Amino acid sequence: MNTEYAVGLDIGGTHITAAIIDIVAMKMIDFSLHKESFDSNLPVAEVMTIWEKAIRTSIENSKVEKTTGLAVCMPGPFDYTAGVCWIKGQSKYEHFYGLNVRDLFQNKLNLSADFPILFENDAVCFGKGEVFRDSDNLSKKVMAITLGTGLGACFIDKGESISIGDLVPKDGEIYDLPYKEGIAEDYVSARGLIASYFALSGKKLNNGLELFNLAKAEDQIAMKVFEEMGEDLAAIVIPWLENFSADSFIIGGKIANASEFFLPVFIKKIKEAGSNVTVSVSTDNEIAALLGATSLLYTA
Template identity: 70%
Template sequence: MNTSYAIGLDIGGTHITAAVIDKAEMKVLDFSLCKESFDSNMPADQVMSIWKKVISTAIENSKIKDIAGIAICMPGPFDYKNGICWIKDQSKYEHFYGLNIRELLLETLDFPADFPILFENDAVCFGKGEVFKQQENLSKKVMAVTLGTGLGACFIDKGTSISSGNSVPADGEIYNLSYKDGVAEDYVSVRGLLSHYKSLSGSDLNNGLELYNLAKNGDQKAIEVFKRMGEDLATVAIPWIANFTADHIIIGGKIANASDLFLSSFNKTIQKSGSEIQVSISNDNEVAALLGAVSFLCD
């Protein structure tokens, strides 16, 4: 079997992206990137059918016959070692609680029982992938944050993910940190944005894109919601930027595409704290996550 190629999967609350990765050069093979949006609250067998289609298309388009493994970046809570999903009450994967995703994938793809399938936190994959993309980060302390249906984070010191010790929060996570009347993710996520907009306007929106379009069209309440989220994200991050003595913070995830609406307030709040950390917005979340996931197979 050729051990030079692996499948990278980026699985979110509303999408799956797959590609075949050249492990030696750490790059996505031409034409292999395949993605699809879907409702993760569908029954498990329907979701698995979509995953199978996307993975099979990526392999077919790559023209590679032998794949050495699958590396998956997956949102938590999740038992990454054993492949068991513990996501609950997060408006995603409602039918996956307690299921062994490794076994489901092997069965769905008709792969042998010993085929390597590795899982890692989506934010950690994103952060490691960004380090590979920007080689100067290999000598730095990087905090990476993903903004989407949830709030992800990771802390990387010279290319190594740090998830324990006094310099980082428990498990390297910030979504569950106490904040205002709840936890950070209640305020910094799609759910938080939509909830804040409803409190200001009385209107229910279906998704973050609707809110973004309102803001771009001059809706002052929508603009205020994004501005406040930038302030909230900075307020949550500042103590851990200091604790970790981070040199660089990289923001990714779907909401990062709206950085023109929140980055200014984020930067102002960071600067008021006295921090001089470098701030970047990722312009290629998907590739970063895929590369980061496959890097763990290389490890």
Template identity: 65%
Template sequence: MKNIFAIGLDIGGSHITAGVIAVNEMKLIEVSLYKESFDSNLQADQVMDIWERVIRTSWKNSGVEEFVGISVCMPGPFDYANGICWIKGQTKYEHFYGLDVRKLIRDRLNLSDDFPVLFENDADCFGKGEVFKNAENRSRKVMAVTLGTGLGACFIDKAEAITTGNKVPTDGELYNSPYKDSIAEDYVSARGLIAHYQQLSGRKIDSGLEIFNLATAGDEIASEAFRNLGEDLAVIVAPWLKTFEAECFIIGGKIANASVFFLTAFEEKLKKQGCEVPVLISSDNEIAALLGATSLIYKEYFNQNESAFLY
């Protein structure tokens, strides 16, 4: 079979990563991996300048001449079928509300109106990608979360994202689940970590990275802030791990890189919630997201379910 290639994009609140995927093998062309950090609250045309540069750089570095589609991991709220952004009031993509992101990408790259540009929830992409990476998970029920500027969640059963039914929260989302005096994302995210630290220290910190650096340097308050986040995460996910009957739980996102500071607290609290399940920390969140996104292209191009090529 002739090799076909697609561009995968992992788009977050403060970064974009692009990579060219050999779809037949579901493998990343490593030299194509390219990432830039940026302020997603810039005007839309400025953000698109950055996206275009990243996509074209990845494409050029890959050495691939043609690709059959673009698949995008995108945070919500977002109309994934129609490519419309509905993010508002989340300190990211404030100027994208109501925009047709599919058209923006096609226009920037001079693509035809029928060229496949597909979108998927970023957490679902991450979860699917982790399943592709680990053969043992391909027949399991897997719950995964991404911890970063927001809280993403996905529920995967035999490589399919489950978003309906009484075994998962509404739309498979956790970020807006009621928790304490607010919602889950206000406690388990970068802003949640910042709030934990401020409550403990009385000091306002601008970023989660600063708290990570403090914890790394031995600051006990910063370490406690991470532990509090871990405990909150356990309380939030435990009921759904039980209801979904998850056989594996995976943590990804930028905050997962600081798991040394919260994993023990998370696992201990999880056990107290009466829930014992293997917990994994993703070692390459972005590659997992790119692979998960590209599964949409495989499905589109070969017109079959992902499960057909997983076994």
């Protein structure tokens, strides 16, 4: 495939980021990065209009005349081969359940049936992108997670994503691992943070950014909530860091921006558990995700 430029999309629960990627050089085209924030529980037609705007704006700003592929980071559960969304009960994309998102893109963008539209888990895209950005990781076992509206994870061994086998959890996912009174994502996610703050303060916040701003203002309850999330995250990932024999653990996603409030206790807990894994926070996880997504087209 003589693909030179591709559209990379990072789609989350509250945003879409688009950029044009030179997939031979594996670099983003200047000025092409464009982001739109939105409510993913809007009707499908409204969401698709927002997605189309992000894509067309990115292409226009890049001055690239022809793109020959579309690579999409999507949260799960999602059939990444067929392009079908199976997200349900996660406070996002409720109207997309059972729909073929590849068909939605083809129709909205008037693309031919043979135009490559590939999908991958957002956490896998992030992890692969981080590996591409640091060639040292190509020889390592890397566990990467994304912290945002959900809890994403991927396990990468020498550049290859591992999602089956005894070394990783089912499908390489940790969001649905049993934890405390529910599953991991109930505690380590934006909604988990908001629920925890409400339980301690009686005050309801609208989003994770409000909690972050409270912590920055030295609100003691907000800071405690982030610390508890750090403890929960450690408890959830320690068994899999050990099982996978991970060399490196990389944290991305919007909540990674608040790492100053949860990372110290997280590192303390994993060291107490005897882990020597190298822990890092992505400096630009959106770009990493876009590079990881478009790498699918390079190898397709």
